[in-house]
Amino acid sequence: MEIHHIGYLVKDISAAIEKFLQLGYHIHEDTITDNTRGIDVCFLANGGYIVELVSPTGAQSPMAPMLKKIGNSPYHICYKTTDIEADAALLRKQGFVPTQPIAPGGQTDRPVRVAFFFNRHIGLIELFEG
Numbered sequence: 834m835e836i837h838h839i840g841y842l843v844k845d846i847s848a849a850i851e852k853f854l855q856l857g858y859h860i861h862e863d864t865i866t867d868n869t870r871g872i873d874v875c876f877l878a879n880g881g882y883i884v885e886l887v888s889p890t891g892a893q894s895p896m897a898p899m900l901k902k903i904g905n906s907p908y909h910i911c912y913k914t915t916d917i918e919a920d921a922a923l924l925r926k927q928g929f930v931p932t933q934p935i936a937p938g939g940q941t942d943r944p945v946r947v948a949f950f951f952n953r954h955i956g957l958i959e960l961f962e963g
Contacts, residue, residue, distance in 0.1 A: 834920055837961050838876065838883035840909040842900050846873045846888035849905070853877045853884065867938070872896055885911065909949070911959040917946050920960055924950050932957070 843849040846864060854860075854877075861878040871894030875886045887908075889897040899908065914920040917935055925931070929950035938947035938961070946962045 834912040834914050834960070837911045837913040837963075838885045839907050840885045840887055840911060840957075840959065841906070842896060842903065842908045843886050843888050843905045844900060846875060846886050849886050849888070850875055850877065853879075853886070858884065866890060869937075870895065909957040909959050911961050913961050913963055915962070917948060917960050917962040921948050921950075924958075924960070928952060929958070935960075 841849070850860070850864070856879070858877040858879040860875065861883055862876040864873055864875040866873050868890075871890045873886075873888045873890055877884045877886065887896060889900055891897070912920075921931065921935060929952045932949045932951050935946050935948040937944055948960045950958050950960070952958070
């Protein structure tokens with residue numbers, strides 16, 4: 834597994850994009866709306882680093898309570914994998930707890946599978962199969 838991106842939770846995705854662009858980032862993938870999870874997502878890149886901006890689309894979004902609790906903040910590290918089932922099993926053996934089952938994610942024209950895990954020592958991580 835290798836690091837793919839850092840997930841950054843934001844209240845206003847447009848304002849956050851503007852500020853990251855001022856810091857030298859460029860849009861890596863345009864903003865999309867993930868209606869299943871109730872979020873807007875935009876990927877930005879700077880050098881070899883990718884930041885995923887995540888913004889709840891409303892109070893019903895599962896991310897809304899987290900945003901209210903922690904505010905604009907990085908909240909997960911995403912690891913790219915070529916075998917999500919094998920790496921998910923390995924994480925479980927290492928004490929990571931799945932927060933949701935492996936599910937489709939990403940843009941509809943380029944479907945991928947993702948899974949989220951929590952560990953009390955490091956917090957939330959994501960697996961991205963690609």
